[in-house]
Amino acid sequence: MGDTSSRWRSLVIGLLVLIVLGAMFATARPRPELSPVEEAVRDALAPAETLLASAARTVRAAADSWRTTRALREENERLRQEVRSLQIRNHMLEEAWRENRALRSVLGLVEREGERAVPALVVGRPVSGWWSQVTINRGRRHGVEPRQPVVTGDGAVGRVLAVTDTTAEVLLLVDPKSAVGGVVRRTSDPVVVEGVPGGRLRLRALVADADLVPGDLIVTAGFSQLFPSGLPIGRVTAVLPAAAGRSAEAWVEPAVDLSRLEVVAVLTNGEGAASGAGASGGAGSPDGDGADGRDGSLPGHHSRDGDGSP
Amino acid sequence: MDYARGSSVHWALRAAAMTLGAALVVAVQRAVFSYLPVGGAYPDLTVLAAGLMGLLRGRRWGAGVGFVLGTVADVQAGWLLGAHGASAALGGLLAGWASEKVFRDSVLVPVTVVAGVSVVCHMTYTAIANAFGLYFPWRLGLLEIALPTAAYNAFLAALLWPLCLRWHRDRILEEPPPAGRGGGR
Numbered sequence: 001m002g003d004t005s006s007r008w009r010s011l012v013i014g015l016l017v018l019i020v021l022g023a024m025f026a027t028a029r030p031r032p033e034l035s036p037v038e039e040a041v042r043d044a045l046a047p048a049e050t051l052l053a054s055a056a057r058t059v060r061a062a063a064d065s066w067r068t069t070r071a072l073r074e075e076n077e078r079l080r081q082e083v084r085s086l087q088i089r090n091h092m093l094e095e096a097w098r099e100n101r102a103l104r105s106v107l108g109l110v111e112r113e114g115e116r117a118v119p120a121l122v123v124g125r126p127v128s129g130w131w132s133q134v135t136i137n138r139g140r141r142h143g144v145e146p147r148q149p150v151v152t153g154d155g156a157v158g159r160v161l162a163v164t165d166t167t168a169e170v171l172l173l174v175d176p177k178s179a180v181g182g183v184v185r186r187t188s189d190p191v192v193v194e195g196v197p198g199g200r201l202r203l204r205a206l207v208a209d210a211d212l213v214p215g216d217l218i219v220t221a222g223f224s225q226l227f228p229s230g231l232p233i234g235r236v237t238a239v240l241p242a243a244a245g246r247s248a249e250a251w252v253e254p255a256v257d258l259s260r261l262e263v264v265a266v267l268t269n270g271e272g273a274a275s276g277a278g279a280s281g282g283a284g285s286p287d288g289d290g291a292d293g294r295d296g297s298l299p300g301h302h303s304r305d306g307d308g309s310p
Numbered sequence: 311m312d313y314a315r316g317s318s319v320h321w322a323l324r325a326a327a328m329t330l331g332a333a334l335v336v337a338v339q340r341a342v343f344s345y346l347p348v349g350g351a352y353p354d355l356t357v358l359a360a361g362l363m364g365l366l367r368g369r370r371w372g373a374g375v376g377f378v379l380g381t382v383a384d385v386q387a388g389w390l391l392g393a394h395g396a397s398a399a400l401g402g403l404l405a406g407w408a409s410e411k412v413f414r415d416s417v418l419v420p421v422t423v424v425a426g427v428s429v430v431c432h433m434t435y436t437a438i439a440n441a442f443g444l445y446f447p448w449r450l451g452l453l454e455i456a457l458p459t460a461a462y463n464a465f466l467a468a469l470l471w472p473l474c475l476r477w478h479r480d481r482i483l484e485e486p487p488p489a490g491r492g493g494g495r
Binding site: 019020024025026028030031034037041044045048049050051052056057060124125126133161169176177197259 | 333334336337338340341342344345346347352382383385386387388389390391392393395396438442443444445446447450451454455
């Protein structure tokens with residue numbers, strides 16, 4: 001009797017181990033579609049996570065505002081002065097923009113039109129510190145699709161990895177699976193910026209004689225099929241000693257504070273929401289109801305997915 | 311229906327409660343603790359719960375709770391389904407094994423055990439990820455993820471352990487002595 005029970009237990013454990021190994025094998029690579037079970041679990045947990053995240057955000061906001069009232073007053077005064085100078089600069093930029101548009105039409109360049117920003121709240125982060133992904137409270141119903149870029153006012157955040165009806169998983173730039181093509185704004189040298197476990201970014205120059213100095217701003221490249229060009233990715237904090245035969249490398253501080261993300265915008269092509277639950281579902285406040293794809297392949301970056309070559 | 315202890319209905323209700331509890335723990339981890347980093351470190355509630363349950367109720371419960379919590383976390387993460395479940399189950403198993411070897415009443419025991427199993431879990435996860443072709447550097451993982459998480463988990467274990475112990479003692483007083491069974495272990 002005891003022998004049979006022990007045999008059954010061994011059989012069940014063996015079967016469980018096989019299932020787990022199979023699941024790991026099947027999910028070790030990025031997938032464009034989630035399984036129905038995963039979608040159901042995520043959709044079921046989304047309202048609870050939204051509620052909990054809102055509560056946590058409220059508590060933190062209250063603590064923050066109490067702590068930083070004085071700093072805000074000073075910042076307010078500084079910002080008023082900055083607004084005055086920016087207003088003057090804005091007039092100059094408007095002129096430059098008109099001129100630029102006229103020149104682009106002369107040159108026959110096509111602008112990225114029809115893009116629409118869908119605001120979304122960050123409602124969850126992964127349990128394991130290894131992955132740098134966040135869950136947002138906007139999904140297929142709001143026109144969000146895999147591979148769409150996610151941004152904030154400070155710069156690039158990442159891209160949509162997988163979606164359910166009401167949520168989307170966003171792969172952050174600092175995730176080890178992420179690689180984004182960019183340029184050094186000062187020199188226009190092309191680079192690739194990769195995520196490193198622990199929430200860092202590592203830059204690799206794509207040209208042999210790249211000129212990098214600490215403080216250089218890295219922006220998304222104009223050849224990107226994923227991100228609009230000119231979005232800040234981050235600033236070079238330290239240039240690594242170049243190994244013989246290898247291009248220059250550097251550490252980069254992300255332009256966006258990815259550890260404190262609260263509200264982001266997904267740049268959709270404006271078609272998904274209309275064909276989904278209606279155009280009203282996507283725009284407006286992020287507090288409402290609440291894949292992978294390779295963008296070409298970078299030389300030497302076949303194991304990652306992300307932004308790519310022209 | 312037969313709701314008596316040991317009946318199939320009793321076990322089904324228990325499994326449902328455990329799954330719901332696991333979902334809630336994972337939701338709290340993802341939605342609340344992501345806003346409470348200390349020195350850049352985040353806790354890992356799945357490993358913490360598995361470790362505490364292992365200490366309180368033994369190897370089988372520790373491994374079971376770790377597996378369920380870790381699997382729910384894996385489903386939410388969408389990568390390497392089962393890796394977190396397997397590593398958290400190992401953590402619960404080790405904590406249960408440790409509980410058989412040490413006197414549990416001192417708060418130093420859960421703090422040390424939870425810190426230890428947190429490191430083991432994260433390094434197991436690293437090993438699994440590397441085995442499946444993902445590049446997870448060992449040293450960086452130990453210094454920047456495993457050790458800070460272990461410290462945060464140990465701090466939370468020190469806070470939660472007296473409550474867990476009281477809850478467990480109350481439960482033992484409520485429950486009739488097991489007849490012819492070896493208890494939870």
